[in-house]
Amino acid sequence: MIYRPSHYAAAFRNALSSGVSFEIAKKNLLSSLEKRGDGHRFRQVVQEIERLETRAHGGQCVTLEFAHEPTQDARTALTHAFGPHDRVSSTVRSDLIAGVRITIDDERELDISLAGKLRALFH
Amino acid sequence: MSYEIIEKLQREIAGYTDDPAFHQVGMVVEVGDGIARIKGLTKAVSQELLHIQTKSGDVPAIAFSLEEEFIGAIILARGEGVAVGDRVRGTGRVLSVPVCDEILGRVVTALGESADGKGTIGTEASTTYCPLERPAPDVVSRESVRMPLHTGIKAVDAMIPIGRGQRELIIGDRGTGKTAVALDTILNQMNDKGRPQVYCVYVAIGQKQSKVAQIVHKLRKAGALEYTTVVSAPAGSPAPLLYLAPFAGAAIAEYFMDKGKDVLVIYDDLSKHADAYREISLLLRRSPGREAYPGDIFYLHSRLLERAAKLDKAHGGGSFTALPIIETKLGDVAAYIPTNVISITDGQIYLESSLFNQGIRPAVNVGLSVSRVGSSAQTKAMKKVAGKLRLELAQFRELAAFVQFASDLDASTRAKIARGELLTELLKQPDGAPQAFYHTVPVLYAALNGYMEHVAKSEVRSFETRLIDYLDAHHRADILKPIETTGEMTEETEQSLKAALLKFTKE
Numbered sequence: 001m002i003y004r005p006s007h008y009a010a011a012f013r014n015a016l017s018s019g020v021s022f023e024i025a026k027k028n029l030l031s032s033l034e035k036r037g038d039g040h041r042f043r044q045v046v047q048e049i050e051r052l053e054t055r056a057h058g059g060q061c062v063t064l065e066f067a068h069e070p071t072q073d074a075r076t077a078l079t080h081a082f083g084p085h086d087r088v089s090s091t092v093r094s095d096l097i098a099g100v101r102i103t104i105d106d107e108r109e110l111d112i113s114l115a116g117k118l119r120a121l122f123h
Numbered sequence: 124m125s126y127e128i129i130e131k132l133q134r135e136i137a138g139y140t141d142d143p144a145f146h147q148v149g150m151v152v153e154v155g156d157g158i159a160r161i162k163g164l165t166k167a168v169s170q171e172l173l174h175i176q177t178k179s180g181d182v183p184a185i186a187f188s189l190e191e192e193f194i195g196a197i198i199l200a201r202g203e204g205v206a207v208g209d210r211v212r213g214t215g216r217v218l219s220v221p222v223c224d225e226i227l228g229r230v231v232t233a234l235g236e237s238a239d240g241k242g243t244i245g246t247e248a249s250t251t252y253c254p255l256e257r258p259a260p261d262v263v264s265r266e267s268v269r270m271p272l273h274t275g276i277k278a279v280d281a282m283i284p285i286g287r288g289q290r291e292l293i294i295g296d297r298g299t300g301k302t303a304v305a306l307d308t309i310l311n312q313m314n315d316k317g318r319p320q321v322y323c324v325y326v327a328i329g330q331k332q333s334k335v336a337q338i339v340h341k342l343r344k345a346g347a348l349e350y351t352t353v354v355s356a357p358a359g360s361p362a363p364l365l366y367l368a369p370f371a372g373a374a375i376a377e378y379f380m381d382k383g384k385d386v387l388v389i390y391d392d393l394s395k396h397a398d399a400y401r402e403i404s405l406l407l408r409r410s411p412g413r414e415a416y417p418g419d420i421f422y423l424h425s426r427l428l429e430r431a432a433k434l435d436k437a438h439g440g441g442s443f444t445a446l447p448i449i450e451t452k453l454g455d456v457a458a459y460i461p462t463n464v465i466s467i468t469d470g471q472i473y474l475e476s477s478l479f480n481q482g483i484r485p486a487v488n489v490g491l492s493v494s495r496v497g498s499s500a501q502t503k504a505m506k507k508v509a510g511k512l513r514l515e516l517a518q519f520r521e522l523a524a525f526v527q528f529a530s531d532l533d534a535s536t537r538a539k540i541a542r543g544e545l546l547t548e549l550l551k552q553p554d555g556a557p558q559a560f561y562h563t564v565p566v567l568y569a570a571l572n573g574y575m576e577h578v579a580k581s582e583v584r585s586f587e588t589r590l591i592d593y594l595d596a597h598h599r600a601d602i603l604k605p606i607e608t609t610g611e612m613t614e615e616t617e618q619s620l621k622a623a624l625l626k627f628t629k630e
Binding site: 004 | 135139146147150176178181
């Protein structure tokens with residue numbers, strides 16, 4: 001049986017909500033990953049836990065990908081476009097050429113980068 | 124040429140409108156062997172066309188497996204450019220091929236793109252996008268198969284008649300002439316002037332590119348390419364394209380059928396199609412069944428072949444005839460895939476290696492071949508002359524063991540053996556030389572009514588050729604034309620034929 005990062009994340013949150021302390025839950029999660037040879041998926045499990053936590057509080061996981069390092073004003077303006085419970089992260093991807101791409105919950109995206117426009121133009 | 128390209132690009136750039144909006148997106152989490160597992164795209168539908176955004180451009184894929192958290196997609200191109208982390212966009216539409224009237228005479232891929240180097244097919248305005256998967260016509264919109272589809276092969280047209288709207292399987296070992304039978308059928312559509320033109324689609328699945336090139340050359344040389352489309356998924360194609368090719372052929376056929384035309388589709392061959400589907404299913408981790416084929420292998424072929432139909436007048440009156448080809452191993456027609464397809468189709472033409480090696484070509488085993496539509500799909504003229512043929516050959520086969528002892532047999536048995544040998548020799552036909560049915564009718568009439576009793580076995584072919592030339596030269600109007608146009612041999616035509624045969628045999 002393959003255990004997905006979402007399975008580990010759901011089990012971890014359920015353990016926490018049942019009253020287990022954070023340190024014990026963390027330790028048992030790590031040993032559980034090692035036992036099943038899924039240690040290499042630890043990062044994905046953490047991302048899933050963060051996502052579940054954000055959703056549980058009514059927020060969204062937002063990823064902002066900028067073509068170049070944004071100015072502080074631009075970064076602040078975009079971050080404030082989202083709610084207090086939203087988890088906003090940003091990265092720089094030069095392959096976007098210019099502009100920004102916004103992804104929400106890894107399911108919806110708003111691509112207003114130049115690379116996206118060129119792709120839409122020629123496909 | 125470069126000026127035209129610049130013009131086209133300029134129009135596209137000038138006409139571009141920016142409409143930023145949120146789109147559903149997914150991400151490739153696993154890729155290999157032409158299969159990608161995608162996370163996200165929770166609203167994707169089965170068979171939806173996806174675009175994987177790779178560094179070198181968009182790569183098309185189809186959503187094949189919809190699982191709880193992932194989508195298993197088959198990549199419709201060389202998958203080397205796809206990497207983990209690539210974004211995937213849905214298109215909201217199922218895979219379809221662009222079809223227009225200009226697709227006749229062209230060679231296309233399983234995705235409907237030009238493969239003959241002659242540029243784009245048709246214009247945007249004239250193109251219709253036909254879905255590869257479409258429900259088969261229901262019972263109410265069909266009518267009985269009555270109009271014949273003449274193959275030009277004497278043995279088939281006389282004893283295993285095929286009708287427009289029928290599915291007739293061509294089955295045999297490798298090298299028994301299955302593709303030759305199919306190609307002769309395409310070539311013969313030039314000879315069948317008394318009926319509406321049949322448009323042909325030849326689907327080459329997993330064939331050698333050299334073989335496909337030879338077939339295209341043969342069709343072009345004979346002038347048959349004008350009404351034929353070749354869908355090519357050669358042996359070096361990824362398995363998804365081999366899987367899609369027959370559905371693309373069916374979609375092209377349905378385009379013409381919906382316009383009231385008669386279409387013939389040849390799937391060459393479905394054994395390779397089944398192997399490609401097995402490969403895809405195993406890579407998608409679907410549970411293997413018998414011979415490692417997935418559990419829905421029957422449904423794969425049944426839903427493809429059920430799309431062949433004869434529509435009633437209310438739905439345009441068009442027809443879609445299917446000639447699927449299956450390759451057997453060592454003559455085993457009881458294997459898994461052959462028995463599946465035999466149970467789906469409306470009959471089979473069984474080609475035997477032993478007959479082929481004896482020089483009987485086409486190597487049709489008349490005893491094991493059948494057409495479930497039968498004489499309903501035969502012209503009255505052919506029905507009249509061919510009625511006795513199967514019986515005579517059956518009797519000959521029973522006596523075949525005694526052939527070597529012919530001198531010890533009574534006169535009537537010797538006569539039956541001689542007649543059987545004559546008929547067997549008469550039914551031989553060279554490759555690429557289909558015979559129009561209005562020539563076959565008088566030839567069989569002559570053979571079955573004693574006009575060829577005196578003809579030696581070695582002279583049968585030349586007798587037949589001379590007889591046809593004689594009838595073409597002297598009796599086109601009173602014998603051949605009535606048979607060709609009406610499909611019947613009236614009393615008057617029969618009398619004319621008898622007189623002509625008497626005169627010809629005396630000469």
